[in-house]
Amino acid sequence: MKVLVLTRYGRLGASSRLRFLQFLPALEQEGLHCTVQAFIDDEMLLTKYRSGAYRPGQLIRAYAARLLQLLRRQRFDLLWIEKEALPWMPAWLERVLLRHIPYVLDYDDAIFHNYDRSAYGLIRMLWAGRIDRLMAGARLVVGGNEYLARRAREAGAPWVEVLPTVIDLERYATPSRGAVANPVPRIVWIGSPGTLPYLVALAEPLAALARRHRFVLRIVGGQLVLPGVDVECLDWTEDSEVARITECEVGIMPLSDSPWERGKCGYKLIQYMACGLPVVASPVGVNRDIVREGENGFLAQEPADWVDRLGRLLDNAQLRHAMGRSGRRRVEQEYCVQKLAPLWAALMQKTVAHPMGLHRV
Numbered sequence: 001m002k003v004l005v006l007t008r009y010g011r012l013g014a015s016s017r018l019r020f021l022q023f024l025p026a027l028e029q030e031g032l033h034c035t036v037q038a039f040i041d042d043e044m045l046l047t048k049y050r051s052g053a054y055r056p057g058q059l060i061r062a063y064a065a066r067l068l069q070l071l072r073r074q075r076f077d078l079l080w081i082e083k084e085a086l087p088w089m090p091a092w093l094e095r096v097l098l099r100h101i102p103y104v105l106d107y108d109d110a111i112f113h114n115y116d117r118s119a120y121g122l123i124r125m126l127w128a129g130r131i132d133r134l135m136a137g138a139r140l141v142v143g144g145n146e147y148l149a150r151r152a153r154e155a156g157a158p159w160v161e162v163l164p165t166v167i168d169l170e171r172y173a174t175p176s177r178g179a180v181a182n183p184v185p186r187i188v189w190i191g192s193p194g195t196l197p198y199l200v201a202l203a204e205p206l207a208a209l210a211r212r213h214r215f216v217l218r219i220v221g222g223q224l225v226l227p228g229v230d231v232e233c234l235d236w237t238e239d240s241e242v243a244r245i246t247e248c249e250v251g252i253m254p255l256s257d258s259p260w261e262r263g264k265c266g267y268k269l270i271q272y273m274a275c276g277l278p279v280v281a282s283p284v285g286v287n288r289d290i291v292r293e294g295e296n297g298f299l300a301q302e303p304a305d306w307v308d309r310l311g312r313l314l315d316n317a318q319l320r321h322a323m324g325r326s327g328r329r330r331v332e333q334e335y336c337v338q339k340l341a342p343l344w345a346a347l348m349q350k351t352v353a354h355p356m357g358l359h360r361v
Contacts, residue, residue, distance in 0.1 A: 001035045001354060002025075003239035004069065004076040008083050010042040011238075014192075015108050017083055018165050018267065019144070025340035032348060035076070037069045037209055039087070049193075051167040072099040083111050084134055086089035086309045091133040096262045098137065102351055105135060105152075108144040108165055109265025111149060117259065125336050130156070145286035159354070161347060164286075165265040167274045174214065175246055175276030181196065182216075185314055186232075188277070190220040198254045199224060205306040212307075221242045243276040248349035249320055250313050254306075255280040266290045269297075270335045273327030278308045278320050315318035 005024075007016035012354075014260055016038065024034050044058045048062025061152045066086060073079060086094045112131035118124050125144050135141050139159040143149035143164050152160045168206035199219070206217060207228035217229050221236035235243055245251065262285040269290045272279045279297035281287040291297045298309035313320050333339070 001032050001078065001349065002076045002285055003032050003075060003078045003080055003348065005034050006066070006069070006079060006137070007036060007038045007079045008039045008082045009040050009045055010038040012042045013038075013040065013044050014267070017238075018116045019106055019108050020080070022168050022337055023024060023341050026337060027345055027348075030342070031080045032343035032345060034080075036128065037065070039066050039085075068319055069095070069269045073098070076101060078348055080348070081105050083130065084106055088127070091130045094134060095137050102139040102354065104140045104142065104348065104351055105138045106142045106144075107152075107263075108265050110148065110151070110260050113260050113263070122156045136147070140347060140352050145289075147262045147285055159232035159351075163264065163340055164227075164335055165270065166335045166337055166340050167270055167331065170276075172271075172274040172331075176322070182247070182249065184214050184216055185250070186218045186231075186248035186251045187218045187252055187310065187314075188218045188220065188245055188272070189252050190236065190245060190271065191222060192236070193222050196224055198256065200226075201256065202252075202254050202303075202306060203227070203229075205303040208303070209307050209310055209353075211315075213311055215314055217242070218248055241271070242275065245271055245277065248275075248277060249275040250310065250315075252310070253276075253279065253287065255282040255284040255287065257282070259285045261285060270331060271336070273297075273324075274331045276321075276324035276328050278313055279327065280306065280313070294328075296323050296330060311330045312325075 003303055005020055009016040011017050011021060027034060042063065044054055047058065048054050048072055050321045063086070070085060077097065081103055083105070084094065115130050116124060116128040130316050136151045136156040138160065140156055140159045141152035142161050142163050143152060144163065145168070146162055149160050149162045203226050206226055210229050210254065217226065219231060219233045220241065223233050225231060251268065253266065253268045255264065264285055266286045269279050269281055269287065273296060280300050281291050281297065283299040283301055288299065291299050293299055300306040300309045
């Protein structure tokens, strides 16, 4: 089977790397021969990180390359698309360019809210239902959580599945917590500059915690100063992220409670658990499913909850280790490439054999 994989980003883009690229070796072994075309390549993404925007010439080339690939789609048996093939283009045009080849759409966040909840009325008027129309025409829509899957069902998608965002166990060796002996325990947050505001919202509870307990807040992937908190900021790299987390004692994932956040897939929590860390997270969206209260971590809603839950973990190494082991077991059972790759292969094979016929445009 020949599969054209249309990702949003190259390897530097977390969503593309985790939802698509890390599965390719296993899918090849299952007989799926994948050709990847990234809409925004690594050079473009670095440009945006450095300057805050893509260059116009880069965007023109990106759209031209994607259009050319879509015009060649009939060389393939299946299209596997991250979110949408042509962002901000009319849905009817994208549907025309997807005709006669079955396609799978995959979502790891609520991108439809970029359109239907835009601050600009014209965007809401013209594109509010754009993603819904693409979902309705797909053979299969895969969401990283139930919030995303529910939107696909409401849009009229004929077949919807839920598959979480996962880690590769080959990158996350079984942790030995006894090897971590920090004189001052570390609480870790991993993310990107764009998601730092979630951590800023914890400034007061973390300062209150620091008045009661010694700890270091390790931030991986961002730069931030929090008054009253001992903060250590480290750059993110794919090669170092596992070690950066494993060297810590507790992982945190604060979120605000809004429609966009309900579409997130809790990947930070999966990473922490894979490294044998207990977790503390906001009770938002899929976090409620990933965190089993008192077993692999805690949910914390109010500022006092964060101080209490983190304080309990900082005080009790035995509790941290027990919760960390529980989280690691759950990752091995539910949240790893080794478990999901065969499911992805089976879904794609079934998608091509699906009797639904060609899509209406």
